Amino acid sequence: MTLAPSTFEPFSETHWKSLRYFNLYRFALASLLFFSALLYPAALPIAASGQGAQYLALAGVYLASTAVAVLMAYRYRQHATMQLTVSVLLDVLVMTLLIHAGGGLGSGLGSMLLVTLAGAGLVGQGRLVLFYAAMATLAVLFEHSYRALQDNFDAAGFFHAGLFSAGFFAVAVSARLLARRVIANEVLARQRGIDLNNQTVISQRVIEEMQDGVVVLRRDGRVRQSNPRARQLLGLDGGSEQLLTAYSPELAMAFVDWCRHGSDQAVLVRVPASGLQLRARFAATASSESDVLVFLEDMGRLQEQAQQLKLAALGRLTANIAHEIRNPLSAISHAGELLHEERRGEMHDRLLRIMHDNTRRLERIVSDVLELGRRDRIYPEAIDLREALPLLVEEYLAKEQLPAEVVRVDLSGVAVLDFDRAHFHQVLGN
Structure with a gap:
């Protein structure tokens, strides 16, 4: 069974709070001992005896030291392990002196050491709790040995001191193990709280962004x-x-x-x-x-999405059909070019010209259908209509073999257009 590593972790807020409560308990105990001896000396045999002045002075020093410890725990948040060690050693010293003045462990004052070691085990870290129990054991054994040298040797008293010493270690170790479990549960609860808060924030963000x-x-x-x-x-x-x-x-x-x-x-x-x-x-x-x-x-958005899916599927189907048409169309066009080389007469040339014109028309239709699927490839640019329109009209008239007076162009309005040039020619050509 191991208590903790030999190195100490920095005191958390929980440790500091436990240390403050421990010092408040010590201050309350010191106040009770001091004011009881001061106001009701007859109630305490030690204070009523000839050692009353020494007892009162010891209780006063103990009260002052616990008050300083309380202030340091609240104001001076450094060296917590040192503060705890000094407090426990001071308690061991004071309680041992009180036990000696009260007539030994039979006075019942040894139980206060058990409470002190229990509190130190809850607050302390690592093997320090064993050090505290060892110091309390040495103090009790030293006090009883000193008393045995002065008075008659009492074997039962040593047995009593041994039981108290075993109790010191048992209480200190039990308190430390309990504190470790409490701290582990607290860390787990804090981590679960952080995870829950993070999950709540993420879920809230997802819900807010939902369509x-x-x-x-x-x-x-x-x-x-x-x-x-x-x-x-x-x-x-x-x-x-x-x-x-x-x-x-x-x-x-x-x-x-x-x-x-x-x-x-x-x-x-x-x-x-x-x-x-x-x-x-x-x-x-x-x-x-x-x-x-x-x-x-x-439902409007759902219907719009369904319509978009239908249009996308129709576009893919149309593109596939256009690809399937282009392959035999290329074969027909190639066959027409081979027939054109034979020159069998005017009727033969006329039929070849009809086949060639319709082949070109089908090729243009297929190209237009395929171009519809490339709407994302748009490159807008500034088109000067004064230059582009006359060239386009001239090309159209030559292609369709029409007279010039058929088309009239009026450029008195806007002369520059921000448009994709390829789509511009396609729109006006259609």
Whole structure:
């Protein structure tokens, strides 16, 4: 069985508090001894004997030393182990002198040493508690040996002193082991408190950042807590203990129905203030007050998300179809170029030209479809319309073989446009 390592850890706030309580006990005991001898000397045989003056002086010195120890424990928060050691050794000295003046261990004053060692075992660290018990044992044995040399030798008295010495070690070790267990539990409780606080902060942050509303309801339908999204959906003003019926009667009725039947199915409700349609789901909690969690989802946002998913799936399908079309289209275009080299007549050339034009049109359609999936690749730049539009019109007229008077350009308004150049040509070309 080991008490602690030989090195001492710095005193925690709990240790300092225990040291202050220990010194307050010593001060109360010293005050009792001093004022009892001063005010009621007949009640104490030691004070009433011829050694009353010496006893009163000893009690006064002991009272003054305990007062200094109390002040140091409150004001001078350094060298706590030294303060405790000096206090215990002083108690051992004073109690031994009182035991000797009172006629030995038979006076009953030895039990006060047991209390002192118990307190020192609760406050002290490491093997110091064994040192305190050893000093008390040596003091008691020395006092009894000195008394035996002066008076008749008493073997029973030595046996009595041995029992007290064993009690000193037993009390000191037991108190130290108890203190270690208490300190370990305190450290564990403090760490659990820190972990719980961290978990609470993280959970609170997650709930606040959720896109869904979360409301904590009491069984009477009052709102205990809510996150910002729930307050936005229901129009709550942020106060606590609000009645749910004041903001959404349909949701309040759904809550009452859930309390009766306990269904896990979500219900659709409408908020009168905003007109939003919400999907509400209730869940019981394991709290001591049986609170209920309400999860609120905006149906408009859910429908928008579903629409986005459909569009994304449609875009992927379209891109796949375009890729599948491009491969045979390339083969047709290549075959047309091979036929164009044979030159079999005007009708043959006319049919090849029709095939070539439609192949190019299909290629452009496929390219446009594939370009729709690259909307994120946009590089806006300043386009001067006075320079870009005439070139684009000229290219279009030459491509479609149209006369110049078909297209008229008016640049009297805005002349510079911030736009992606490739998309600019595509939009105007379409």
